Amino acid sequence: MPTLSSELVQRLYRTPPEKFVAARDAAVAEARRAGDAAGARQIARLKRPTVAAWLVNLLALERPELVADLAQLAEALRTAQRDLKGPKLRELSAQRRAVVAALVAEVRRIAARTPDAPSGGKLPLGEVEATLNAALADAEVAEQVRAGTLLRAVHYAGFGEVPRPQLRLVTGGAEEPPRAPDRAAERAGERRARDERAAERAARAEREKRRRALERELASARTELGRAEKELDGATAAERDGVAALDEIEAELAELERRRAAAEQELSRSRLARRGAERSLTAARRRAGEVEAAIEALDAEEEDVAGGDGEAH
Numbered sequence: 001m002p003t004l005s006s007e008l009v010q011r012l013y014r015t016p017p018e019k020f021v022a023a024r025d026a027a028v029a030e031a032r033r034a035g036d037a038a039g040a041r042q043i044a045r046l047k048r049p050t051v052a053a054w055l056v057n058l059l060a061l062e063r064p065e066l067v068a069d070l071a072q073l074a075e076a077l078r079t080a081q082r083d084l085k086g087p088k089l090r091e092l093s094a095q096r097r098a099v100v101a102a103l104v105a106e107v108r109r110i111a112a113r114t115p116d117a118p119s120g121g122k123l124p125l126g127e128v129e130a131t132l133n134a135a136l137a138d139a140e141v142a143e144q145v146r147a148g149t150l151l152r153a154v155h156y157a158g159f160g161e162v163p164r165p166q167l168r169l170v171t172g173g174a175e176e177p178p179r180a181p182d183r184a185a186e187r188a189g190e191r192r193a194r195d196e197r198a199a200e201r202a203a204r205a206e207r208e209k210r211r212r213a214l215e216r217e218l219a220s221a222r223t224e225l226g227r228a229e230k231e232l233d234g235a236t237a238a239e240r241d242g243v244a245a246l247d248e249i250e251a252e253l254a255e256l257e258r259r260r261a262a263a264e265q266e267l268s269r270s271r272l273a274r275r276g277a278e279r280s281l282t283a284a285r286r287r288a289g290e291v292e293a294a295i296e297a298l299d300a301e302e303e304d305v306a307g308g309d310g311e312a313h
Helices: 006-014 017-033 037-044 051-062 064-082 086-112 125-137 139-147 183-240 253-312
Strands: none
Touching: 006 017, 006 051, 017 037, 051 064, 051 086, 051 125, 051 139, 064 086, 064 125, 064 139, 086 125, 086 183, 125 139
């Protein structure tokens, strides 16, 4: 059976949820007019995503390079769990929070420039964040996020097996019936959960051992965390009011190039403005000199008239 083109699927899943059904029906009608009855049936099976899933789809379709980083970070986290590396696991967990926060901020920026997207205060960013965390916890979820065809958000806390019925991957073919529970996957999930608990016990023991030496560092980290949270709150409010928060620009190398280009454009505009101001200043000085000269000439003329009147008397 022929499969749907990825371009058509992506176009439909870029469509806002409230317009999805109409766009899908139009695609079905177009396929029927083209004589593609099988394609029309496949298109008709496509399901409308929730708003949160649609936002994640937009992120995957517009910034695939950022979503691809999730897989690398997820693998590093799983390796640290298997090896029971407490310090490395904490470091990666902090990196996970930073990456997810950056991706949520990018979703907010994408929504701000996307027609028909909810306003900043109505964006379901909590569901978006939960889905991205689930993608970090499970490679299969990460792959479905990367495909950009999610139907609903995933809510998951911690690492291990993710509840799969909350996600579907649209491939363009017929919808597969629910599969029987995968016992091997369940056992693997249990092993991962045991590994996680063991890693946490090891990390807790190490924390107790090093607590005295880390008190100052912990206080500094908490201060920095509070500062970062305030900064994030301020940036969120600014974006909700339509202000482009430059201080939220991501630390990723791809974003650095964009920042450099934006700074160069701003510098160019500033230089043009300065040159215009210099020309205006020169013109103003010249005009002021001309007016002063005219006033002096008028004063001299009045003195001559006054002197003439005196002589006449």
